[in-house]
Amino acid sequence: MSEPPKISVLVPVYKVEPYIEECLDSLLSQTSTDFEIIAVDDSSPDRSGEMTLRILEQQSRIRWKFIKNAENKGLAETRRIAALAASGEYVLCVDSDDHVHHDLIRRVAEEAEKLNADIVIFAAENISPDGKINYRVEAGDTVMSGVEAVEKILDLTLQAYCFNKLVRRSIFLAIEHPTGLIYEDICVSVQTLGKASVVRLMPDTLYSYMYRESGISTRFNPKIIDIFAIMDRVEKSTASMPIRNYRKLFFRLKYVYGFRTIAFQAAIKAPTYRSAEPILDSVAQRLRLRHLLGMVSDHRPKLSLVMAMLKIHPWIFYRFVRRFGH
Template sequence: MPAPPKISVLLPVYKVEPYIEECLDSLLTQTSTDFEIVAVDDSSPDRSGEMTARILERQSRIPWQFIKNRENKGLAETRKIAAQAARGEYVLCVDSDDHVHCDLIRRIIDEAERHHADVVVFAAENVSPEGTINYRIETGDSVISGVEAVERIMDLSLQAYCFNKLVRRSIFLAVEHPTGLIYEDICVSVQTLGKSNVVRLMPDTLYSYMYRESGISTRFNPRIVDLFAIMDRVEKSTASMPIPNYRNLLFRLKYIYAFRTIAFQAAIKAPTYRLAKPILCSVSNKLHLTHLVGMCSDHRPKLSIVMAMLKIHPWIFYCFVRHFARR
């Protein structure tokens, strides 16, 4: 029996028929072959799963596995199913409508081995369908502890995406993968980093995160309130970590990131105030004067003023945010 590969690429497949071929092509043409692809068709209603299986079957360069969920499980559970079937020492999550740099596998293996890393975090870019780079997801260039990496996520200086992190498989399988919630990457990344001893941050841009008009981050989704539950889980998993200035950093992640994201996304993306109102009210009800003061104390007076509008009345906040979003 052949030796297990160094890396298992976890590839959930769901409603990506126009994009799956490009994604697989970027994986199958890697300069290194020391990896496998574990593709899981999450009961996709289109031809994504069929196309994935056909493309993998007609090549023999990269080992692969193909699994089909009998019912839709969602992203978090599907990644876990893939990780349980995986054979690699490390796992790498790839979204099946994105694509990766041709030298990704070789370079992250080199970094993991050189630094004896539990996690390797690499830079990425958000790319429009026309190929324009909208923004870069920076990481820095250093070797730090897992707790320090969690601290940077809470500080909002490190992104909590799963797709730009190579993770030791034993650690990935040991954490909770929230089922039925969006923004699950935050919960998973905080836990995996918290359980890691060595984290290598490499500045190389090796992943293209594709901007899709139909993507979950670009359309109105009432489930954005899942962020409340995600923050509760993050707080629970980080409470015992030896993070300096923990309460202030938790405040920054929970209120300056999560509360702001929920409110602004609802105001900007909801097609009508009627749809935005229940979400805005849920934020307003959880927002207290001490939180507004805390935003000022964190050198964010403008955010404090705007969120105060939400506290006064969601309609005022809705009109203000939409007015400036159109400019």
């Protein structure tokens, strides 16, 4: 019987018919073969699942498993299902409309082996359909504890994406995966990092995160209010960690990142004020004077002023952001 692979690549598949072939090609052409692909068709309504199965069946170089969910489970639960079926020491999440560097597996496995790291974080880039690089997701070049990495996420100096993190599978399976919520990566990342002893941050850009007009971050999605629930879960999992200035840092994540994201995305991306209003109201109701003062003390007076408009009346905020928010 062959040895289990070092890495299991978890690939949830849902409505990615135009992109799945490029994604799988980037995995099947890796310089290393010491990994397996666990592809899970999350009851996709298009041909994504059958295309995935056909592409995997046509090759024998890389080990693979294919699973089909009888009903749609969502991204977080589908990743967990894939991890349960995996046999690698580590798991790596790859979104099925993205693609990866041809040397990704070898390089992250080498770093994990060298340092006995629980998590390896690498740099990524966001790319437009025309190939233009919109921005880079930097990782740095250092070794730290998991709690130190959580501190960097709270400080907004480290991104909480799942796609640029190799994680020990036992850790990945030991956490809660928030079913039915978007922005689940923040919750998953702080939990896995919180359980890690050694985290390696490497500067290599090994993942291409594709900008899609239909993506969560590029279209209006009323479920953006899920961030409220996500922040509650993040607080629950981080409050007992020995993090310096925890209250200040968590404030930065919850209000500067969370509340701002909900309010600005609703105002900018909603087709009408009527569709944005209930979301803006929900943020306004949660805002307090102490939060606005906290933004000022965090050296964000402009944000405080604009969010004060929201507190006064969502319509004022909406009109201001629609005119100047871009």
